Amino acid sequence: MNILISNDDGVFAPGILAAKQAVEDLANVTVVAPDENNSSVGRRMTLFKHLEIKTVELEDGSEAYSVSGSPADAVIVGAEYVMDDKPDLVITGINQGVNISCDITSSGTVCAAFEAVSLGIPAIAASLFMDPKTSYKQDENGEWYLDYDFSLAKRVLHDIVLKIIKEGFPDGVDLFNLNVPSNYESEDVKITRLSDKMIDKKVIDNTDEEKAELFNYPLQENQNSDDLIMIAPDLVREYDEGSDGYALMIEKRPSLTPLKVNMTSENLKEW
Numbered sequence: 001m002n003i004l005i006s007n008d009d010g011v012f013a014p015g016i017l018a019a020k021q022a023v024e025d026l027a028n029v030t031v032v033a034p035d036e037n038n039s040s041v042g043r044r045m046t047l048f049k050h051l052e053i054k055t056v057e058l059e060d061g062s063e064a065y066s067v068s069g070s071p072a073d074a075v076i077v078g079a080e081y082v083m084d085d086k087p088d089l090v091i092t093g094i095n096q097g098v099n100i101s102c103d104i105t106s107s108g109t110v111c112a113a114f115e116a117v118s119l120g121i122p123a124i125a126a127s128l129f130m131d132p133k134t135s136y137k138q139d140e141n142g143e144w145y146l147d148y149d150f151s152l153a154k155r156v157l158h159d160i161v162l163k164i165i166k167e168g169f170p171d172g173v174d175l176f177n178l179n180v181p182s183n184y185e186s187e188d189v190k191i192t193r194l195s196d197k198m199i200d201k202k203v204i205d206n207t208d209e210e211k212a213e214l215f216n217y218p219l220q221e222n223q224n225s226d227d228l229i230m231i232a233p234d235l236v237r238e239y240d241e242g243s244d245g246y247a248l249m250i251e252k253r254p255s256l257t258p259l260k261v262n263m264t265s266e267n268l269k270e271w
Helices: 014-023 071-082 101-106 108-118 151-167 209-214 244-250
Strands: 002-006 028-034 053-057 063-067 089-096 123-129 136-138 144-146 175-181 199-205 229-235 255-259
Touching: 002 014, 002 071, 014 028, 014 089, 014 151, 028 071, 053 071, 063 071, 071 089, 071 108, 089 108, 089 151, 101 108, 108 123, 108 175, 123 151, 151 175, 175 244, 244 255
Parallel strands: 002 028, 002 089, 028 063, 089 123, 123 175
Antiparallel strands: 053 063, 136 144, 175 255, 199 229
């Protein structure tokens, strides 16, 4: 099997190396990813503009390719240009953050997997849910840092790919959306459906006292602080049983959601 691995966090993000390490004993792996972070860009593509592609070295000394474009660009370039033959499977991730619910259409990680499907390639989008309550740790100097523990995500991803190799991709499924919690209580994977939403959004203005606690971004040139507003996301914590959010937040176990790219509703008979 030939596997293309990409992401939206950038070619040097720790999650893409974790994805490579998870499956490199099962297949021939090629890594092609954006040259910088492209989180939340959805399925954006760079059309009729030049892209720069470079050969780079990952932390383990292996070769990868960086593309000066979006996650979707990286998948297209990897599958149609870098690799001699079209890959049998595309893996995007392991994303440093959760990607669940109908909000996945904004995710560069998941939409890069959508792009793979449009090229006729089955895909897995993999993400690590890092609960702030447990993922922030202190070093010996008292400095806080995010602990990216990909160990369970790597094991689950490995087992899913191994099952695909043995049994093939299931009928009626275009891609899998995998989310693994860092603070898991069970390693058993739950087959789930998409939740209604992942984040609540509200617009706050410069006079809102919460703003100072949520954000600390410097003003850009020609910006007046009195005129600024910001969209503030707030992670939803209540989910219906059987949904991806319920598996992650309530049951604290890995969630695997089978998806189809065709979003046509078949229920409209008369209107």
